[in-house]
Amino acid sequence: MDQSPHPESTDINPIWTSSRTARQIHALGEVEKDISRLLSLAASSISLLTLPQTDNPDDNLPQGEERSEQFVLEVSEYFERLDSIQTAIRSSLAQIRHSRIAPSAINAPPPGFLPPSLGVALPPDSQSTSSRATRGLQEERLDRDAWKGILDALTRLKAEMDMRKSSAENTEMR
Template sequence: MSAPTQQIEDEIDPIWTSSRTSRQIYVLGEVEKDISRLLSLAASSISLLTLPQTDTEGDSLPRGEERSEQLVLEVSEYFERLDSIQFAIRSTLAHIRQSRIAPSTIQAPPPGFVPPPLGVGLPSVGLAAGKRSRGLQEERVERDAWLLVVDALKRLKEAKEADDAQSKDQMVFDDTS
């Protein structure tokens, strides 16, 4: 296992490390984030290319030599991101070719298909009539919400117990005086 793969596995949810395909899907999700960062870098690089006289008061763009240095840094990061995006897409395509996935299995969704709002759905086996299948992300959000509710209830219980103990100590102190 390579060092970057091990680093990915240490930082993410175990579901993304369960198979080579799931790791590839995770990498493509990271590519999506890199693309948004790439667009942000392009926008800021273009801003740095404008003449300093055209900067508005709200812009926090550097002046003079700092402007050139910042441009070099941003353009360097831009090309590093572009290279990593290109590598990730090529490795994913190589994975698809190596897996010998038949083109017939990769089909476009039917006309009028609307994807779930929060990601890929769980299998809909055993769903009651009329109940909508939730996406994996929706399931995780609900799980995390319940964990937060349990944590909040535990803290509330501890605070109440501490308050009760303090009240009891206060009553004992009042009785002895």
């Protein structure tokens, strides 16, 4: 059996092999995928433990002795994934300790913190409205387009007023 948790690791982008930190970031990305697979295995294992009478026809779950065998396979893979996840997390923590990263750089954010929807940004002012903090990308785009529309309308209005003013001055000069 292949001992590497990720046989497709030979197909990784060279950027992820450029430094030790990049390799650690890639490894944590793989841990995230493993956690997703772990949850999927847990769900399928639980469904295999249910009574066959409660299965939906479209679940495609095995029947009889095959059900027990499938459960054993799912649980075995579950624990293998769990082991690889804890190994990768321990390895990442050892890397952080070895790099002597300041603990303040890896502290958890304050309770109730919501990351900005548009990427990395300064924390919002305490005076800003709470509705602004919960807006997503679409809302921000709508807001941007509305302000662009307002600017266009005001620019056209100013140009129209300037044109009328200059034509009025020209008629007075005659």
